[in-house]
Amino acid sequence: THSKRQKVSPSGYRPINDDTILVQDHYNSRPKVDISKRGESRIIFMRNFNNWVKSVLIGRHAVRGGTVLDLGCGKGGDLLKWKKAGIATYIGLDIAEVAIRHAKERWRDMKGRKFVVEFNTLDCFSFPLSTKIPRTIDFDVVSMQFSLHYAFESESRARMALRNISSNLKQGGKFIGTIPDANWIVKRLKALPEDELAFGNEIYSIRFEQKETFPTFGHKYWFWLADAVDCPEYLVHFRKFERLAAEYGLELKYKKRFHDVYDEAKDEQMFRELLYVMKVIRENPADGEMSEAEWEAAGLYIAFAFEKVR
């Protein structure tokens, strides 16, 4: 049905391409509570693990009493993590209006709402934030969890994302996020037999349309994750991303594969306990454990942190 939709943004001045509409439609059609969260999913442990990695990243970079801007916030799945980090203000933006509605409901139903929260819809890779947030806030943290890679569809979208990140961060503020690891994905792609373009396992698949060119922007593949995602995504070639980010005064401070975040943080007492609280590891072995397939899929991702230095 997306092809019938008008390919023009609400404000009418900038066309939105087909893939952006696909992504938007996809996230608009997600149910409020994924089956992956109801405990019936094949990716429940991976989901819990991904949330744990985000908690580590948030726990290390959040500023008590500080301000957070969450771009591509989805259904507000990180609200509780930010609450625990003791922030004062949170603004969440997402292109999918249904996700934003669910985020608002989640916030409404949350207990102990001790901070200020605002949700709004915005295509954060096409428009400056000032379209929706007229006042100026110098945020302590900008967070982009599993969303930045959608901006790498084109240079102008990636630049708009970086402009929105950098121009709303205070000096010394942090930009944190999680994205698929292009390096690992490309290695897997190159290891395939000559006529093959797809790899994965029973819970995820990555399918390229070609493997002759490796463009910096618009390096598209199709990503399927059981009970979760099925839409076009773009590789974020990290070195190029790092160089681009530098143009916007952002300096890389931290970058690790999820597997390595686990190795690094699992023995810190707070995060060790969280592994059980968040049900990444179950106390009772009868409650199951993460499958090999889930661990492989979790290894797809990296976590990063930049600091605004200029």
Ligand code: SAM
């Ligand atoms: N950050 C949430 C989380 O960690 O659970 C949601 C992650 S979800 C995989 C990716 C989100 O990015 C979706 O909610 C999608 O609508 C959003 N997104 C994609 N393109 C966007 C854009 N141009 N502007 C704002 N959000 C976008």
